[in-house]
Amino acid sequence: MGGNRGVSMRIRRPRRTVLAAVCLGGLAALTACGGGGGDASGEPSGSGYTTTAEASPTETTAPATPSPAETSAPEEEITEEPSEDTSPEEDGGSDDTSSGGSGEEDTALGVPRGQWSGTATVSVDFADPGCAAESRSYELPATLLIGDPVGGEQNGFNLSWASDSQMAEGAFGVSSALDGTDTLDGEPVAITYWSLSDDGSGDISGSLTDPGAAEGAALNLLFVPKPILPCSQYMAFAYGMATGTTLEGTVTGDSASLTLSGTTIDGTRSFRVEWG
Secondary structure (H helix, E strand, C coil): CHHHHHHHHHHHHHHHHHHHHHHHHHHHHHHHHHHHCCCCCCCCCCCCCCCCCCCCCCCCCCCCCCCHHHHCCCCCCCCCCCCCCCCCCCCCCCCCCCEEEEEECCCCCCCCEEEEEEEEEEEEEECCCCCCCEEEEEEEEEEEEEECCCCCCCCCCEEEEEECCCCCCCCEEEECEEEEECCCCCCEEEEECEEEEECCCCEEEEEECCCCCCCCCCCCEEEEEEEEECCEEEEEEEEEECCCCEEEEEECCCCEEEEEEEEECCCCEEEEEEEC
């Protein structure tokens, strides 16, 4: 029995050494497996282990890059000064479509320039040979224009007064002068039909001195009935106003009143036109 214990002691020492060597070899093997055979991520392939390495975060604060709008120089604000219009205003008179009118007072010439609108009352008496005498009356919108004398006119102002429609029965037209061109020979034509005067305060008067019939340029006309058949089937016809027809009235910047009276060139019609 005592010998057996001695033998037993001799046998146990090597076993411990072997076990220690085995354990050390196993640890080396485990260490080798953990560090060498893994992939780039640090995880061992087929080992069943997972190795997670946490890098300590490093906070990098980059200076803020200013935007182009912040770094560019501020734009200079340009304020456009309104230009003053030094061009002279056109003197075209004033248009007034209501009764009465508005003109521009010209104290140097006495008669205001401008345009006036209103309603004219036209009365006509006529008696054709062998026919009974008749009288007719009409009311028509009309317009008065007063401006500077046209070329060749011998008056201090130019006057044009006419019904707005030149086709209706009772229509009329008055023109103080003509400045134009003859359509036949191309020569300039200048005719002063009326001799007009004013007293400097707006009162005007005048007389028709040249009807213009000889030149074929009669512009002072009255459209009144004329029979197609003797004493029947009347229609509007343009009659020229005769020499001696008169015009008188008052024209101010706010209103105008006129009276035209006379006869036609053939003497068969007498007429009166009142306005204002």
